[in-house]
Amino acid sequence: MNSLLARIQTYSGPAVVTHDGRTISYETLKANASSLRETYRNAAMDSDDGLSGSEAITDLAHFVTTLLALESVAEQITFTPDALSYELPSNVSRSTIATTWFIQTSGTTGNPKRIAHTTSSICSAIQIKPHLSELRWALTYQPHRFAGLQVVLQGILSGACTIDCLRGDIADKSRQMLNEQVSALSATPSFWRQFLLTEPSHQLAFSRVSLGGEIADQPLLDALVSRYPKAKIFHIYASTEAGVGFAVSDGKAGFPEQWLETGVNGIRLRVKENILWLKPAITADTVNRNNSDEAVVHTDENGYINTQDAVSISHHRVFFKGRDNGVINVGGHKVFPEQVESVLLSAEQIALARVYSKPHKILGQIVIADVVLLAPELDEPVGEATSKTLSAKQIQMALMLHCKTHLNRADMPTKINIVPTLPLSDSGKVSRQ
Amino acid sequence: MTDLRDTILDSMRQVALISDCTLVDDIDDDTVLLQSGLDSLGFAMLVAQLEEEFNVDPFSEMELAVYPRTLGEFVSVYQSALQPSE
Numbered sequence: 298m299n300s301l302l303a304r305i306q307t308y309s310g311p312a313v314v315t316h317d318g319r320t321i322s323y324e325t326l327k328a329n330a331s332s333l334r335e336t337y338r339n340a341a342m343d344s345d346d347g348l349s350g351s352e353a354i355t356d357l358a359h360f361v362t363t364l365l366a367l368e369s370v371a372e373q374i375t376f377t378p379d380a381l382s383y384e385l386p387s388n389v390s391r392s393t394i395a396t397t398w399f400i401q402t403s404g405t406t407g408n409p410k411r412i413a414h415t416t417s418s419i420c421s422a423i424q425i426k427p428h429l430s431e432l433r434w435a436l437t438y439q440p441h442r443f444a445g446l447q448v449v450l451q452g453i454l455s456g457a458c459t460i461d462c463l464r465g466d467i468a469d470k471s472r473q474m475l476n477e478q479v480s481a482l483s484a485t486p487s488f489w490r491q492f493l494l495t496e497p498s499h500q501l502a503f504s505r506v507s508l509g510g511e512i513a514d515q516p517l518l519d520a521l522v523s524r525y526p527k528a529k530i531f532h533i534y535a536s537t538e539a540g541v542g543f544a545v546s547d548g549k550a551g552f553p554e555q556w557l558e559t560g561v562n563g564i565r566l567r568v569k570e571n572i573l574w575l576k577p578a579i580t581a582d583t584v585n586r587n588n589s590d591e592a593v594v595h596t597d598e599n600g601y602i603n604t605q606d607a608v609s610i611s612h613h614r615v616f617f618k619g620r621d622n623g624v625i626n627v628g629g630h631k632v633f634p635e636q637v638e639s640v641l642l643s644a645e646q647i648a649l650a651r652v653y654s655k656p657h658k659i660l661g662q663i664v665i666a667d668v669v670l671l672a673p674e675l676d677e678p679v680g681e682a683t684s685k686t687l688s689a690k691q692i693q694m695a696l697m698l699h700c701k702t703h704l705n706r707a708d709m710p711t712k713i714n715i716v717p718t719l720p721l722s723d724s725g726k727v728s729r730q
Numbered sequence: 731m732t733d734l735r736d737t738i739l740d741s742m743r744q745v746a747l748i749s750d751c752t753l754v755d756d757i758d759d760d761t762v763l764l765q766s767g768l769d770s771l772g773f774a775m776l777v778a779q780l781e782e783e784f785n786v787d788p789f790s791e792m793e794l795a796v797y798p799r800t801l802g803e804f805v806s807v808y809q810s811a812l813q814p815s816e
Contacts (some may be wrong), residue, residue, distance in 0.1 A: 363755075505797065624762045627771070628771070631801070657774060658789070659770050659773075659774070660770060660771065660774055663778075665775050690782075693782075694744070694748075697748045698748065701748055701749075701750065706749060706771065707771060709748070709749065709775075709776045711770075711771075711775050712775075712778035712779075712782075724734055
């Protein structure tokens with residue numbers, strides 16, 4: 298297989314825009330990556346034990362250059378927040394070698410895990426078509442994580458331009474997107490909800506909108522369709538453990554029940570006891586071997602991997618309910634915080650919601666919700682003082698009644714707090730800790 | 731005392747509405763809480779509502795693992811919790 302660097306040989310024009318607005322062309326990127334690759338090769342050949350080291354990353358252009366230089370030369374690349382660590386064999390030759398990529402999961406619902414990938418497994422969802430080279434991708438995920446790498450690789454391997462929009466808060470990021478006239482964005486549903494409240498989100502014309510990392514609910518998908526009628530909108534389900542995923546592009550939440558029979562993208566799907574299991578085209582054996590000592594993937598006797606994602610089926614559609622290991626136990630009843638959030642988000646007053654547990658002496662745990670109201674309330678601080686006013690109280694009551702209509706009694710939040718903002722984690726998700 | 735009890739009774743009615751419980755008629759100080767119509771989930775909601783109201787959750791600070799038995803006792807827990815600041 299060709300190295301990534303070889304695969305971009307025909308591309309020209311802008312490749313990367315750094316956070317300070319510097320544009321790097323494909324020509325420069327290729328020249329820098331080739332020369333860095335020679336430096337690594339020579340250093341490795343000069344040493345008896347091979348070369349291992351770490352390149353501290355200064356910006357997105359440096360990240361991409363280093364990645365292109367190392368891929369298919371290094372045996373291993375490990376992605377950390379500030380650096381790319383590598384191991385090169387001493388007998389590094391002119392031919393390409395299969396690089397193993399080590400990526401850490403964000404550990405949103407558990408301990409972070411180190412997941413091994415091959416170049417082809419990490420690139421399996423990348424689309425390469427001529428018209429995609431026109432796109433200007435906004436990068437809002439950290440590039441050392443799986444989701445960020447997907448955006449960077451999609452941008453580079455399709456000849457598009459990738460723009461670093463990681464700095465600052467949501468307002469800074471959206472201004473950066475407007476300045477750079479981005480046309481494609483891949484982000485978490487939580488990020489999209491906040492982004493849609495910003496002014497620049499009204500002025501941008503996206504042609505590609507992608508959601509991933511959290512459950513995409515119908516009200517958000519509807520809002521995106523109406524705001525960006527010309528965009529191709531898809532939500533991605535990815536299992537980092539399995540190293541695979543699939544995209545849903547019909548504008549509806551969940552995925553067709555039919556896929557449980559037919560599979561999708563060569564992935565076979567199965568629901569057992571309300572949990573989604575999947576069998577990737579590359580067998581789970583390969584994934585397990587790559588992970589060597591860390592047996593992080595649970596596989597059944599038929600090679601299906603437990604995704605730990607709980608699902609429910611209705612109207613010929615499979616809907617995601619939440620992470621099985623993230624449930625709140627209210628007096629023995631299992632509550633999926635994701636499901637309560639989705640009900641709250643379907644209320645017209647609400648922009649953002651976060652549902653989490655609080656220890657309770659009698660019930661074990663109780664369900665608490667923090668919500669951010671839609672404008673105009675959003676512009677004013679909605680703190681302790683105003684939540685005492687009649688209107689805030691009325692809103693809380695209305696939300697409780699809304700929950701009562703759409704949830705089982707035991708799923709209801711015990712308390713709904715109106716808060717001014719909800720912080721997102723580094724991976725762009727609402728934190729439930 | 732009466733005001734406090736009225737506020738608590740108001741909140742009980744609200745919680746009953748939200749949590750699909752039916753309160754018994756004629757609730758007074760001697761009414762046993764678990765026979766008032768609210769169950770343990772209802773009481774968790776009631777305590778959360780009252781925390782909004784009074785800015786205090788006396789039960790999270792107490793060693794008691796059970797709620798008081800009667801409404802009268804419940805009201806006095808709040809009364810003593812609110813005392814120092816008034």
